[in-house]
Amino acid sequence: MGGGEGKVTARKISGDARAEGAGQGGAKSVSAKDVAALAGVSRAAVSRTFTPGASVSAETRRKVLEAADALGYQVNHLARGLTRQQTGIVALIVAKLATPYRSAMVQALTGKLQAAGKVAMIINTDQEEATVELALRQALSYRADAAVILSGMPDRSIADLCHRNGQRLVLINRDDSLPGSIQLRVNDAQAGRMALLAFLRAGCRRLAVATSCDDTPSLLARERSFLEEARTLGLDVQCERFGASGYDSGLALGERLLVRPERPDAVFCTTDLIACGVMDAARQRFGLSIPADLSVIGFDDIPQAGWEAYQLTTFTQPIEETASAAVDWIARGENGDVPCRVDLTATMRWRRSVRARQAEAAPAG
C-alpha cells in the first residue's frame, strides 16, 4: 500500500555500542514502586508528590523528586487515567489534514490543548468511508475526554454512545446539535451576503459562484446565502459546481465559467483554494486580468490568499478563536447535558481581487 517511486535503501549502522541501561526488547519502565523503594517512602507518597495540591511534606517531596530524577521516572498517564475519571486525551477527528485551513486548525487546537495540559490524539478519516463512527469508537477505546469533529458528521446513535460514556463532543461547523456537545459555527451565511454586496458595489453585474461537490454545511451555507441574496435583489447568478474543494477544482471551475458566452465579471468561490484555481485559470488560460476583468472573493484566508500572486479578498476564519472556544469548553468540563452553541465571525479581509468601487456601469452589451 505504501509503494511509490523513491528508492529505499536500508542498512544497519555498526557503531555506537548499546545504551548503558536495561536489556533487550520492550524494556519495562520505572514505576512509582521503584521510586518509593529508592526514596524510602510509600507508593502513595510518590503519587502525592506528582499530584498538584496533594499534601506531602517538603522533606518527603524532596526525597521522592530526587529518586524520581535518578531513575528517570515519569508518571504513567495511562494508569492515572484508569483511576481518575479523565485521561487528558482529546481526539481530533479529521480528513484531508494537509489542506491549509485544516492544518492551521489542527495546529491551533494541538497547541492550545497542550497549553491546557491535555494532549491531542489525531484520528485520520481519509481512508474508508463512514469512518466518523469508527473514529469515535477508537476515541472511546482510548477513553478520550472529548472528541473534536472537524470532518464528517456522526449520526445520532454513535453520538449517544459517546455521551453515555462520558465522552464530550465538539462539532466544528457541523449543522446538527447533539446532546452533551458544543457546536462551533462561523457566519457563513452572512459572508455570502457580504460578498454579493461587495461585488455590486464594485459595479460587477455578471455574477457567478464556484463551489465544490463536497456538501459540507459551511460550503452550502456560503453558496446559498449568496444565491438567495441575489434572488432577493432580482439578480441572476451563474452557479458552477465541481469536484472536491481544492485548487484543481478551482481551475476547472474557472474554465467552465469563463468559457461561457455571458462571461462572469465576478465570482464568489466558497473556498480560497478554489479561488486560487479560478484566478489562475482566468489569467493563464483566458489572459484576463484581475480585478479589471474579473473580481474574485474567496473564503478562509489561507496563507496563499495573501501571496503576491493572488492578493485575494476573502473572509478570514477565526481559527484561534475557534480553537480557544473548543479548548476552553473541554477544559471547563461542565456536565454538558445541554447542547451549547458558540457563534464565531469570519471578518472580511480586503485585498486586491475586487475592483475598486466605480460608477454604475452601463449594462454590458
Place this chain on the structure above:
Amino acid sequence: MGGGEGKVTARKISGDARAEGAGQGGAKSVSAKDVAALAGVSRAAVSRTFTPGASVSAETRRKVLEAADALGYQVNHLARGLTRQQTGIVALIVAKLATPYRSAMVQALTGKLQAAGKVAMIINTDQEEATVELALRQALSYRADAAVILSGMPDRSIADLCHRNGQRLVLINRDDSLPGSIQLRVNDAQAGRMALLAFLRAGCRRLAVATSCDDTPSLLARERSFLEEARTLGLDVQCERFGASGYDSGLALGERLLVRPERPDAVFCTTDLIACGVMDAARQRFGLSIPADLSVIGFDDIPQAGWEAYQLTTFTQPIEETASAAVDWIARGENGDVPCRVDLTATMRWRRSVRARQAEAAPAG
C-alpha cells in the same frame, strides 16, 4: 492567550431533552465485567473475544458480542496497554504543523499508523523552546510505543531515557543517530548538486542560493552541496540567508538578491515556500519574467509548486515512502538496540521555472 478579533457569542440551546442514557457528569463507561455479567460468562471470556487469536468457542463469542453490542462496550485500550507491553500509541513531535510539507507528512503518517492499527498522538512544540525534551517526556507519560521526531533534535540523555523505557525513536531528517532509533534521510546533498548542474545546463551563470536561518540538517545539506559543487567547478555563488523558511522570507530574499548589481539569473531555494516568495518578488517587484530572466529551483514539491502561477521545478519529497518506512519499522517492533538508517530519494520534478537548455551564452557583460 487566545484573544483576537472574531466576536464570540455563546448561548444555550434549549431544546432536545437529554440523552436517554446514564445520568449527569463524567458517566462511567461500560466495562468487561458488565458485559460478562450480561452474557453470563467470565471476564476472561470477554477479554478473549476481543483478543485476536485467543481461544473462545463460537457460542461464547456470540453471547459476548451480543452483550457487548447491547451495552455499547468498547475495550479500554488504556487498561489493555497497562497489561500488555504496548499501547499502540505513537507520538508525533512536530512544530509548525500548518506548513505544507509538514502537514502532508503528518497526514501520511497518521493515515498509515491508523492502517497499521496504531494511533497517533501529536505533540506540538511550537510554544516554548527546548521542548523536544518535554515532548518526549510527555510521550513517555502516555507510554507511547514510539515517537517520531519531525522537528528539533533531542539530546543524548533524553534519548537514552526513551530507550531505557522502551520507547523507540524515529528521526526524520535529523542528523544524529541514536540508540534504539531509526533515522530516515533524504538525499539533500545530491539534490543540491543536481540543481547546480541543471542551472548550468540551462546556461545560467550568475548563480545564487536563497535559504533561511533555520539551521536544520536538511536545509544546511542542500545549501552546502550546491555551494561546494560550485566551488569545485570554480564558480561563484551569491548566498543570501534570512528569517524562517516561509514565503515571506522568500519575498525578502528575492528583494535582496535581485537588487544587487550583479543580478542573479538563477536561484536555488532550499524550500518551495522560499521559492514561491522569490518568484513573486522577481515578478511583482522587479518585473522579471520566469524563466526567461530568472531560473528558480525549489525543494519539497508542495502543492503550490504545481499551481499555474508557479510551475516550479523542484525535488519531490518522498513523503509516502518516508511515512511507510517509519510505520513499518514501528510496526515491526524489532528490539532495535542497533541504530538503523534508511535513505530515501527526492527526485527532480521538472516544471517550467528553469529556462530551456541553450547554447553557452557569451559571458554577460
Place this chain on the structure above:
DNA sequence: CTGAAAGCGCTTACAG
C-alpha cells in the same frame, strides 16, 4: 475451551 486469580501502575478514601 473456560474461570479464578494475580498483576499492570496509579489514586484515593480511610485510619493513624
Place this chain on the structure above:
DNA sequence: CTGAAAGCGCTTACAG
C-alpha cells in the same frame, strides 16, 4: 503528613 489497602479495567499464565 503518611501508609496499607482497595479499586480502575484489562490480560494472561495456571489449572481444570
